[in-house]
Amino acid sequence: MTKADYHVHTTFCDGKNTPEEMARAALEMGLANLGFSGHSYTWFDESYCMSKDGTKAYKAEIIRLKSACRDRIRIFCGIEQDYYSEMPTEGYDYVIGSVHYLKFGDRFVPMDEGNKNLIEAANAFCGGDVLRVLELYYETVADVVNRTHCDIIGHFDLPTKYFEKDPIADTNHPRYKRAWMTAADALLKTDALFELNTGAISRGCRTKQYPADEILSYLGERKAKVVLSGDCHRSDAICFGFDELIQKCEYYGLEITEPAFTKKTGFS
Ligand SMILES: [Zn+2]
Numbered sequence: 144m145t146k147a148d149y150h151v152h153t154t155f156c157d158g159k160n161t162p163e164e165m166a167r168a169a170l171e172m173g174l175a176n177l178g179f180s181g182h183s184y185t186w187f188d189e190s191y192c193m194s195k196d197g198t199k200a201y202k203a204e205i206i207r208l209k210s211a212c213r214d215r216i217r218i219f220c221g222i223e224q225d226y227y228s229e230m231p232t233e234g235y236d237y238v239i240g241s242v243h244y245l246k247f248g249d250r251f252v253p254m255d256e257g258n259k260n261l262i263e264a265a266n267a268f269c270g271g272d273v274l275r276v277l278e279l280y281y282e283t284v285a286d287v288v289n290r291t292h293c294d295i296i297g298h299f300d301l302p303t304k305y306f307e308k309d310p311i312a313d314t315n316h317p318r319y320k321r322a323w324m325t326a327a328d329a330l331l332k333t334d335a336l337f338e339l340n341t342g343a344i345s346r347g348c349r350t351k352q353y354p355a356d357e358i359l360s361y362l363g364e365r366k367a368k369v370v371l372s373g374d375c376h377r378s379d380a381i382c383f384g385f386d387e388l389i390q391k392c393e394y395y396g397l398e399i400t401e402p403a404f405t406k407k408t409g410f411s
């Protein structure tokens with residue numbers, strides 16, 4: 144297995160370290176591959192993503208690092224494309240497709256910034272039914288490959304981020320299971336890889352990876368291919384908890400693989 148992490152943020156978006164600092168840490172850890180995946184620009188929320196000008200500078204910096212490090216580590220220039228981002232994805236080595244928001248009319252409700260947003264959306268738009276919000280989330284995720292043409296499906300069950308501490312919905316409810324299974328079935332028909340993501344663990348929000356174990360079990364039975372993601376926002380989170388993830392993949396029969404990298408980085 145190639146030692147690698149393809150879900151890496153930097154100071155170009157909401158990460159704490161520069162690309163060079165991340166590359167240095169990856170080299171010290173002995174990674175063979177390092178993929179950067181800055182947050183794509185979203186006009187409706189500029190708080191966490193790369194700016195439009197920043198996106199150009201990001202591409203230039205990663206391409207510079209790619210060649211500066213080429214004898215020691217393979218660097219890839221990817222993007223974490225939000226479902227509602229309108230930025231082009233051509234030219235990146237790979238794309239992670241992520242649903243960070245649900246759109247209700249002209250409101251974009253974040254799925255990973257606290258349970259209160261899910262509850263407010265349920266009250267405002269779904270008659271107080273949090274499960275309905277989750278169903279709408281999975282209907283959106285089911286379309287993420289179609290919409291973003293991603294190679295990797297980002298944090299499949301993201302809205303459960305705070306459910307360990309505050310379970311505002313029953314994830315054993317038949318409606319919840321039907322929602323994620325329907326989305327998983329649709330995505331399993333594509334070539335995109337699911338990611339096992341430890342980002343919320345390294346940041347202290349939870350103790351378990353995305354997706355939840357029962358989803359991993361379902362994906363394993365269907366011979367899904369996966370990548371491991373640190374979703375790193377700091378250099379010490381690169382490959383965070385991967386040893387445990389590797390054991391889980393063996394247990395559930397998930398094949399860890401690499402993105403295809405069929406695209407050629409080249410920005411016009
Ligand atoms: Zn994300």
Ligand SMILES: [Zn+2]
Pocket residue numbers: 150152223374
């Ligand atoms: Zn991310």
